[in-house]
Amino acid sequence: MSGSVAIVVGAGGALGSATALALAADGFTVVAVDRNERALKELPDTIGREVGDATDPDVAKTLIDRIAAEVGPPDVLVNTLGAFDLSDAFTTTxxxxxxxxxxxxxxxxxxxxAxxxxxxxxxxxxxxxxxxxxGVEPTAGLTAYGVSKAALTHLVRILDLELRPSGVRVNAVAPQLIDTPKNRGFxxxxxxxxxxxxEAIAKVIAFLVSDAAAPISGAILPTYGG
Incomplete structure (x- = not known):
């Protein structure tokens, strides 16, 4: 897989960083994307860096197109962006x-x-x-978060139907709790x-983008832990 280009978005976070490192170790040319420039600087110099907010559709397209022109068209896209909200149906704003x-x-x-x-x-x-x-199983007390992740789960399945005929596989991992410094705080x-x-979830992601996972598309792979 040497020379294959992998774009990891959200690489300033714990999961994104671990994924960028795992894919680089597998021989990918990795470009890390995050809006937090300081966090990106913690990655090794062998990993490319692009600063931008991918929640903006224009920024997302510009970033991907620039990477495709300067580094090479992406063989892999991993999106680890995520936001969390603790509110139920009556307190969500x-x-x-x-x-x-x-x-x-x-x-x-x-x-x-893009x-x-x-x-x-x-x-x-x-x-x-x-x-x-x-986003897979309804959970009380996480209304806005759960609805948004459920929509993402459905989007992955739609993308699979629309892109698989072109040879493009789309999958997702579905963690429950990730052991990060931020989560340890509360x-x-x-x-x-x-x-x-x-790191454990990053290994699952690395498998899903590998040739070994060629038959897998449209899957929502649980990474719930014990």
Whole structure:
């Protein structure tokens, strides 16, 4: 897979960073994208960096097209962007719902449009998004978040139907809890005991974009942990 181009969006976060490192270790030419320039600088110099907010459809397309022109058309797109909100159906605000939709759903669509166009022209490619267990199974107390992730789960299945005939595979991983510094700040020890490390999920993502996963498309792969 040497020379194959992988774009990892949200690479300033724990899961995105782990995924960028895993794909680089597998021989991909990796370009990391995040709006947080400082976080991107923590990645090794062997990984390319692009700063931008992929929740903006124009920015998402510009970023992908620039990477395609300067580095090469993407063989792989991994989108790890995500926002979280703790509110139920009676306390969710319009602002919270808009944010969840823009980050958890909108960015996935805009990035898939931009990268998918290049992949369709080449007749191959692999896209992986990050859903969540509340996007697969209804969960009380996470209304806006769960609805946005459920919409993302459905989008992945639609993209599979629309892109698979062109040789492009679209899948998702669905974590429950990820063991990150941010989550450690508000989760109990009991909850953290069931959290999955970003590195473990990154290995699943690396499998999904590999040739070994060629028969898999349209899958929402649980990464719930123990």
């Amino acid at each position: 319009p602002e919270a719902l808009r944010l969840m939709i823009d980050v958890n759903l909108g960015a996935a669509l805009w990035l898939s449009q 990268a998918g166009a290049h992949m369709q022209r080449r007749g191959s490619g692999a896209i992986v998004h990050v859903s969540a267990r509340p 989760l109990s020890e009991e909850q953290l005991a069931h959290a999955v490390s970003p």
